[in-house]
Amino acid sequence: MTDDPVISLRSATKRFRGATGIHTAVHDLTLDVRPGEFLAVVGPTGCGKSTTLSLVSGLEPASAGEVLVRGAPVRGIPAGVGYMFQQDAILPWRSVLDNVAAGPRWRGAAKAEARERARGWVRRVGLGGFEGYYPHQLSGGMRKRVALAQTLVNEPEMLLMDEPFSALDVQTRGLMQDELLRLWAGTGAAVIFVTHDLEEAISLADRVIVMTTAPATVKASFDIPLSRPRNVEEVRLTAAFLDIYREVWDSLREEVARSRAQGTGQGVDHAA
Template structure:
């Protein structure tokens, strides 16, 4: 990893205007991510974690502050960014192979070459033999493998992941976490991984960023000095993992409590009104 950030947020703020007025989702957000670094972002529900990804991806412009990718201000969707959402973007009328080939085709790759690239990635995510299947024929874990192949086939330099495994059962989720680490290793891609699961964040990341209750800003950043490669199930059982977990949770639980207090006050206000 170099010392020059590939992603840089400086005082980034995002406001949304709604029927009830202006809502500030994130405020004065400052964070760097270096090439090849895996950063997990945790925080209370609704604090603005997903908004942070939207700013980096160019899907939402910042209301104030700076968002830079490779040193350039984000004014649209930057080249080389892959985005994996909580809900997969698999097209039901396309086969597994054609879903994975869709990205390269959209970027102008000839059909035969795009399908060959897709076939390689279908194999790499463990779906060899399922190229001709359609989404309704796949399990939830298999659909996530397709979504992962869809994202990685374009070889992104920046990988944004918004709770991609949250809907999976515990066993399948662990398998997908290991699969992600295996495929990401050596790619040089910078990753921002948003999750509500602190164990998942620590098991995957080089660094865990804790966000405050809304409007979110960065409260603290914790290095994760666990050796790679990692087996996510085994690493959770180590004393080092538990030490890091306690340290991060001490910071995070204060924000979770604040978020709950805000929710109770808001609910009380609605009842009075």
């Protein structure tokens, strides 16, 4: 990884006008993400984690401060960004193959080329043989694999992920976490991964940032010195993981308590 960030937020603030006045979602938010870095973002419910992704993706403009991608101000959706939402964006009337091929087609690829690229990614996410299936014929985990292939087929330089596995059962979620690490390894893509699950954040990331109760800003940043490649189930049983978990949780629990006291959210998943 180089020292030059691919994503930078400089004192970024986002305000929304609501029925009761102006709501500040994030305030004076400053952070950098380097090429190839996997950054996980945790914080209390409603603190502005998803808003941060919206600023980076260009879906929302900053009210103040700067949001930079490759050193240039974000004025729209930057090239090279892949976004994986909590709810998948699979089109129900298209097959698995055509859902994955849609991205390359929208970017100008010929139909045959787009389908060939899609076929390769369908196999890579473990759905070989299901190319002709439709979304209603797939399990929740299989749909997430399609959504992952949809995102990665375009070879994004930046991958924004907003609680992508939160709706899955525990076993399927673990499998998808391992699958994500396997597919991301060696791509050089920078990842910002928003989650309420502190175990998930530490298992996946190179670095975890803790955000404050809304209006959110960065409270603390923790490097995760766990070697790669990782098996997420195995790494969670190690003494090193538990030590890191306790350190991050000591920072995070103050914000969770403050959020609950203010009635703004339910905090985060805490299982260790």
